[in-house]
Amino acid sequence: MSDRPPLLEIRGLRAAVGDLEILRGVDLCVHAGEIHAVMGRNGSGKSTLSKVIAGHPSYRVTAGQILYRGQDVADLAPEERARAGLFLGFQYPVEIPGVSNREFLRVATNARRLARGEEELDTFSFDDHLEQRLALVKMDPSFLDRSLNEGFSGGEKKRNEILQMALLEPAVAILDETDSGLDIDALRIVAEGVRQLAGPDNATVLITHYQRLLEAITPQYVHVMAHGRLLRTGGPELALELERRGYDWVDAEAGLGSREDVAV
Amino acid sequence: MTTTRDRWSEALTPATLPRQARDSWRFTDLAPLKALDPGRLAPRPGVIPDLPPPAPGVVRLCLGPDGVSFSPAPADISWPAGVQVCAVPPDVADAPALAVRLGALLPGPSLGLQLAPGARLRLELVLQPAQAEAALAPRLWFDLAEDASLELALGLWGPADSLLVACVGARLAAGAELLEGQRLQGADSAVALVSGQVQQAPGSRYGRTAVVSGWRLARLEPQVCQTEGQAVTTFRDLALARGQATIDLHSQVRFGGPEGRLDQLQRALVDDGAQSVFNGVVQVPREAQRTDAAQLSRHLLLSTRGRVDTIPQLEIVADDVRCTHGATVSSLSDDELFYLQSRGVDRVLACRLLTRGFCRPIFDDLPPLIAAWPSEGLLP
Numbered sequence: 001m002s003d004r005p006p007l008l009e010i011r012g013l014r015a016a017v018g019d020l021e022i023l024r025g026v027d028l029c030v031h032a033g034e035i036h037a038v039m040g041r042n043g044s045g046k047s048t049l050s051k052v053i054a055g056h057p058s059y060r061v062t063a064g065q066i067l068y069r070g071q072d073v074a075d076l077a078p079e080e081r082a083r084a085g086l087f088l089g090f091q092y093p094v095e096i097p098g099v100s101n102r103e104f105l106r107v108a109t110n111a112r113r114l115a116r117g118e119e120e121l122d123t124f125s126f127d128d129h130l131e132q133r134l135a136l137v138k139m140d141p142s143f144l145d146r147s148l149n150e151g152f153s154g155g156e157k158k159r160n161e162i163l164q165m166a167l168l169e170p171a172v173a174i175l176d177e178t179d180s181g182l183d184i185d186a187l188r189i190v191a192e193g194v195r196q197l198a199g200p201d202n203a204t205v206l207i208t209h210y211q212r213l214l215e216a217i218t219p220q221y222v223h224v225m226a227h228g229r230l231l232r233t234g235g236p237e238l239a240l241e242l243e244r245r246g247y248d249w250v251d252a253e254a255g256l257g258s259r260e261d262v263a264v
Numbered sequence: 265m266t267t268t269r270d271r272w273s274e275a276l277t278p279a280t281l282p283r284q285a286r287d288s289w290r291f292t293d294l295a296p297l298k299a300l301d302p303g304r305l306a307p308r309p310g311v312i313p314d315l316p317p318p319a320p321g322v323v324r325l326c327l328g329p330d331g332v333s334f335s336p337a338p339a340d341i342s343w344p345a346g347v348q349v350c351a352v353p354p355d356v357a358d359a360p361a362l363a364v365r366l367g368a369l370l371p372g373p374s375l376g377l378q379l380a381p382g383a384r385l386r387l388e389l390v391l392q393p394a395q396a397e398a399a400l401a402p403r404l405w406f407d408l409a410e411d412a413s414l415e416l417a418l419g420l421w422g423p424a425d426s427l428l429v430a431c432v433g434a435r436l437a438a439g440a441e442l443l444e445g446q447r448l449q450g451a452d453s454a455v456a457l458v459s460g461q462v463q464q465a466p467g468s469r470y471g472r473t474a475v476v477s478g479w480r481l482a483r484l485e486p487q488v489c490q491t492e493g494q495a496v497t498t499f500r501d502l503a504l505a506r507g508q509a510t511i512d513l514h515s516q517v518r519f520g521g522p523e524g525r526l527d528q529l530q531r532a533l534v535d536d537g538a539q540s541v542f543n544g545v546v547q548v549p550r551e552a553q554r555t556d557a558a559q560l561s562r563h564l565l566l567s568t569r570g571r572v573d574t575i576p577q578l579e580i581v582a583d584d585v586r587c588t589h590g591a592t593v594s595s596l597s598d599d600e601l602f603y604l605q606s607r608g609v610d611r612v613l614a615c616r617l618l619t620r621g622f623c624r625p626i627f628d629d630l631p632p633l634i635a636a637w638p639s640e641g642l643l644p
């Protein structure tokens with residue numbers, strides 16, 4: 001494995017909103033075939049990391065690099081990153097009134113297919129393709145003809161995210177708290193979807209702050225994020241330790257004191 | 265003998281046009297109207313519209329070759345049972361709407377129809393002058409007896425430097441229903457003034473949807489009076505204001521008695537240096553208890569040069585009423601754009617999906633007759 005270049009490599013990444021620095025030097029290396037988990041308290045910077053990787057315009061990268069298949073993505077627009085195979089499953093998927101879910105899924109799928117040198121799918125062949133993928137997330141087809149995420153419950157939104165992932169077949173999928181707000185059944189379906197899509201040629205980064213999802217999908221690496229940095233990396237046992245002991249010891253070990261002591 | 269042209273030139277003098285300072289014209293510049301040359305404006309023959317043939321049972325009238333009458337002639341048509349051609353009542357000389365005053369000075373096709381109790385009619389009026397500098401002033405009048413029903417689609421196309429002045433009047437008896445769809449599409453130098461005067465008896469229903477796109481200046485002044493309340497009025501307006509267009513909706517609904525209902529939604533997309541004006545007057549006097557009126561105005565502003573003027577005007581005297589009003593002006597949301605982009609949709613297409621999404625609530629709910637007309641060129 002190690003002779004293959006990483007799919008995603010993050011080096012010394014710092015990012016800010018206005019003058020507020022949120023990411024303070026993140027390093028992460030993800031190879032094909034791997035599943036990583038990023039855990040951490042609320043507010044530690046997990047969502048920011050995922051959005052910066054996807055190219056959200058609100059965040060300014062002030063130092064460091066994001067390399068995707070060895071290429072710096074700094075100059076790529078969010079849509080270019082997506083077409084190249086980076087996928088972000090949103091913690092809070094956005095509701096878009098008036099844009100049909102089905103039409104959106106088709107446009108997105110075709111943009112990715114074109115980028116991969118594949119043919120665009122017409123409405124009919126897309127609908128067939130969609131039906132297969134729909135089964136994976138056990139989503140009620142009636143959600144396809146509604147406005148994108150509008151009025152969807154939390155769980156329905158998350159399933160729709162996994163459906164998008166299944167359609168776009170990304171090389172690197174970053175799933176930001178796809179497990180939160182899900183009941184046990186929905187969690188199982190989402191986990192099953194993620195497991196089925198994970199393969200030797202792609203990689204998954206699961207952002208979560210519960211052990212729950214990791215019981216269904218076992219990551220090779222668990223990283224702990226605090227104060228805008230990945231402070232510790234370990235195996236699946238680290239997740240269990242976090243579940244048992246909380247996060248304060250990580251801060252203490254890193255010499256940061258608990259969160260309350262840190263001036264933000 | 266004074267010619268149309270003379271009268272018309274007179275009508276366009278500063279003395280006769282509404283003063284800009286007057287409340288109802290405060291936000292709407294009349295310059296595009298004054299810029300038209302009265303000496304060149306004339307009736308122009310109509311073109312055969314580029315529309316699919318009307319559905320079975322639908323009567324379609326177009327602008328005739330003389331530019332001032334309908335074709336086929338209303339008198340020659342075998343109308344459905346209970347439908348009869350009648351005279352259009354003379355315009356009220358001191359009517360406040362500019363369209364009414366100017367329309368009286370201009371040539372134009374007129375059509376008056378009486379619908380007997382229970383009569384039903386589906387009617388399309390397609391007014392599309394073939395040439396620039398057209399002057400067109402359709403006058404329409406519909407008198408609906410008890411339980412009569414009229415579905416009306418009115419298409420007004422304005423070629424370059426043209427002036428279209430339309431007056432639509434209707435009287436709805438108890439149980440009558442008028443479902444009106446207007447589609448106004450004009451060149452970026454054309455001017456449209458459209459007034460509506462609808463009287464509703466208790467138990468009648470009036471639904472009016474207008475989609476306005478293009479124009480240099482388009483002003484719509486639909487006025488409804490629920491003479492004794494207890495009627496239902498629905499307004500749906502969509503303005504697509506681009507370039508230098510000013511699209512102005514001045515609506516007025518008066519409840520003359522109790523338990524009337526109004527459901528009004530106005531949406532406008534404002535791009536480039538365009539302007540949208542919305543003034544929605546709702547009058548609920550003391551006798552209009554238990555009125556239920558909802559008015560919502562939503563603007564999507566796509567350009568920093570665009571301008572929005574919203575002037576809600578709820579005149580509520582009755583105390584036991586439910587009247588709601590909301591007005592928003594927003595621009596495209598960064599988070600919505602990012603979400604679409606993060607799925608590989610490029611920014612231009614993402615903007616288009618979002619702007620179309622904004623228009624959709626009205627577009628998806630068009631009355632069936634105008635919904636059947638192709639919408640190419642209407643949506644961004």
Ligand SMILES: Nc1ncnc2c1ncn2[C@@H]1O[C@H](COP(=O)(O)OP(=O)(O)O)[C@@H](O)[C@H]1O
Pocket residue numbers: 017020022040041042043044045046047048049058
């Ligand atoms: N767009 C933003 N503007 C201002 N502050 C932000 C923004 N995004 C994130 N933050 C702040 O950065 C910190 C990390 O947030 P986030 O990345 O959402 O954490 P997590 O996902 O780990 O809960 C929080 O204090 C949050 O308030």
Ligand SMILES: [Mg+2]
Pocket residue numbers: 046047048091176177
């Ligand atoms: Mg988060």
